[in-house]
Amino acid sequence: MHPAASVIIFTSLSGLGFGLLAFLGLGLPNVSGWSAFAFFFIAFALSVGGLLASTFHLGNPQRALKAFSQWRTSWLSREGVVAVAALLVMGLYAALSIFLDIRITALGWLGSALSITTVYCTAMIYGQLKTVPRWNMGVTPILFLLYALAGGALLATQLRLALLLLVALTITQILTWIRGDISFATAGHSIETATGLGHLGKVRLLESPHSGENYLTREMVHIVGRKHALKLRIIATFCLGLIPIAMLAFFNLDHISALLVVILHIIGLFVARWLFFAEAEHVVGLYYDAR
Amino acid sequence: MTALPPTTAKKLGLVIDLDICVGCHACVINCKEWNTSNYGAPLSDQDAYGANPSGTFLNRIHTYEVKQDAKPAQIVHFPKSCLHCEDAPCVTVCPTGASYKRVEDGIVLVNESDCIGCGLCAWACPYGARELDAKEGVMKKCTLCVDRIYNENLPEIDREPACVRTCPANARHFGDFADPDSAVSRMSAERGGMRLMPEQGTKPVNRYLPPRPKADIQTSGDIDILAPFLEPVADTPKGLLGWLDKALEAL
Numbered sequence: 001m002h003p004a005a006s007v008i009i010f011t012s013l014s015g016l017g018f019g020l021l022a023f024l025g026l027g028l029p030n031v032s033g034w035s036a037f038a039f040f041f042i043a044f045a046l047s048v049g050g051l052l053a054s055t056f057h058l059g060n061p062q063r064a065l066k067a068f069s070q071w072r073t074s075w076l077s078r079e080g081v082v083a084v085a086a087l088l089v090m091g092l093y094a095a096l097s098i099f100l101d102i103r104i105t106a107l108g109w110l111g112s113a114l115s116i117t118t119v120y121c122t123a124m125i126y127g128q129l130k131t132v133p134r135w136n137m138g139v140t141p142i143l144f145l146l147y148a149l150a151g152g153a154l155l156a157t158q159l160r161l162a163l164l165l166l167v168a169l170t171i172t173q174i175l176t177w178i179r180g181d182i183s184f185a186t187a188g189h190s191i192e193t194a195t196g197l198g199h200l201g202k203v204r205l206l207e208s209p210h211s212g213e214n215y216l217t218r219e220m221v222h223i224v225g226r227k228h229a230l231k232l233r234i235i236a237t238f239c240l241g242l243i244p245i246a247m248l249a250f251f252n253l254d255h256i257s258a259l260l261v262v263i264l265h266i267i268g269l270f271v272a273r274w275l276f277f278a279e280a281e282h283v284v285g286l287y288y289d290a291r
Numbered sequence: 292m293t294a295l296p297p298t299t300a301k302k303l304g305l306v307i308d309l310d311i312c313v314g315c316h317a318c319v320i321n322c323k324e325w326n327t328s329n330y331g332a333p334l335s336d337q338d339a340y341g342a343n344p345s346g347t348f349l350n351r352i353h354t355y356e357v358k359q360d361a362k363p364a365q366i367v368h369f370p371k372s373c374l375h376c377e378d379a380p381c382v383t384v385c386p387t388g389a390s391y392k393r394v395e396d397g398i399v400l401v402n403e404s405d406c407i408g409c410g411l412c413a414w415a416c417p418y419g420a421r422e423l424d425a426k427e428g429v430m431k432k433c434t435l436c437v438d439r440i441y442n443e444n445l446p447e448i449d450r451e452p453a454c455v456r457t458c459p460a461n462a463r464h465f466g467d468f469a470d471p472d473s474a475v476s477r478m479s480a481e482r483g484g485m486r487l488m489p490e491q492g493t494k495p496v497n498r499y500l501p502p503r504p505k506a507d508i509q510t511s512g513d514i515d516i517l518a519p520f521l522e523p524v525a526d527t528p529k530g531l532l533g534w535l536d537k538a539l540e541a542l
Contacts, residue, residue, distance in 0.1 A: 018419050023312075040396070042401055057410070058408050058409055058428070059407065059424075059429055060428045060429060063387065063407045066388070066389075066405055066407060066408055067409070069387060070387060073294050073383045073385075075343065075384070076386040076411055077386035077387075125411070129380075129415055131380070131416065133471075152372065158342075186489070188490050189488065190488065193357075194487060195367075195369060195484040196486075196499055197355060197367060198500070200357045200359070200365060200501070200502065201357045201360050201362070202357065202359070203357055204358075205353060205354070205356075206355055206366060207353070208353065209351035209352050210348075210351065211344075214346075215422040215425070216413070219423075220413075234371055244463075257387045257485055278409070282414070283417045284417060284418065286415070287371065287418075
């Protein structure tokens with residue numbers, strides 16, 4: 001799949017933002033006044049910024065409001081509805097705790113639950129697609145939730161929890177890559193099943209429908225860039241997981257080094273999310289004899 | 292609402308005969324011509340006369356080579372357009388309700404004024420049947436020429452999809468698969484009409500008739516199998532030719 005900047009920014013930043021909101025809703029850290037303002041500002045900037053980025057790839061963003069209507073069937077619509085609900089509830093919770101120093105625990109818990117549900121819906125936009133076997137795995141929503149919670153815990157300065165979550169995330173990410181590598185073959189798709197010509201012999205594309213590219217090949221048959229996939233996986237593993245885990249486990253972090261851990265984790269997250277798209281093979285590629 | 296109807300009164304679709312298609316691309320051209328000038332946004336082209344032309348098409352022809360060991364390769368031209376699946380994944384993923392499957396005839400359509408151009412339906416389709424128009428930013432797909440098949444301004448003979456109407460080899464047929472006695476249902480039953488990528492569980496309505504097995508032609512040795520057909524048919528000419536033959540012989 002084409003790793004478009006808009007979807008990488010959308011899923012990464014909104015995941016972090018809603019992860020942080022989930023912790024703030026639980027009163028972790030228990031802050032008030034300007035300190036609370038700073039935490040909530042970062043959380044809203046990330047979640048709202050991410051959601052706005054997602055509208056950049058729309059062909060007709062002026063109709064985006066219509067996307068709230070189909071929550072009964074569409075994960076994308078559900079994601080929009082739940083995200084707005086989470087932002088409204090957490091906005092109210094934040095305003096009360098910043099300006100009036102009132103904390104309504106139930107409201108915070110509700111906001112937390114909605115924030116987590118948003119991340120789950122985001123993951124299911126991809127996880128539901130049978131056409132992309134690497135995404136169509138039960139582990140996809142778990143992975144997205146772990147990214148949101150680990151990143152959220154880091155941003156919420158819940159360092160002991162962050163350490164545990166980062167370990168879980170790193171292990172899950174590596175297992176997902178390994179399992180993903182065989183997902184296409186396991187799903188049983190081949191150019192023979194795509195064309196139905198397998199009973200006649202070995203099939204290969206002799207001539208493409210057209211001499212150039214088209215929307216389908218640009219969007220779904222992205223092969224360039226996978227060349228460095230292994231190197232990028234190693235870079236991502238170190239940045240998002242191994243180095244932050246080591247720093248959290250063995251050093252007493254001050255503000256500067258904590259910021260460094262956060263920045264490293266975010267770089268790793270972007271690299272891993274780029275791979276999530278770039279490595280995903282869509283079955284339509286079979287018709288073009290390329291995945 | 293983007294929920295799929297549990298069942299549709301008709302199941303309109305195409306039968307595509309892979310044994311007959313000659314890969315002339317006439318259906319591609321007529322599809323583009325009809326659909327760029329009728330219902331919905333035109334099918335735009337980008338850089339049409341430049342170095343890197345591309346454009347929106349609702350029907351494309353792939354050409355495959357099928358090879359068995361120790362046998363000559365077989366060429367199969369493979370037209371591909373929307374299969375109007377019974378369990379269409381493109382419909383249920385749509386966040387706005389722009390994509391829908393019609394209860395009356397099963398045609399899968401896009402209401403372009405509701406489409407935000409997110410592209411998720413194209414991701415959900417295993418067959419590459421949906422293309423986002425680069426100029427209009429809305430999703431385009433085969434409408435089964437819904438603006439032809441019910442169009443009483445057209446002569447009755449033209450009330451079928453443009454690709455079917457134009458096919459010079461008669462490789463494409465249009466009809467109702469819900470009716471077991473329709474021509475398309477019978478054709479599909481007789482020839483083992485197949486559904487593409489059945490493991491995706493989409494239950495496509497369109498069927499493909501597999502190429503008939505090739506006769507085992509003796510290709511080894513230097514015997515030209517067509518030679519017998521090239522023998523002169525009349526070796527003793529009659530009439531004027533006979534007289535000419537004799538006269539010239541006598542010279």
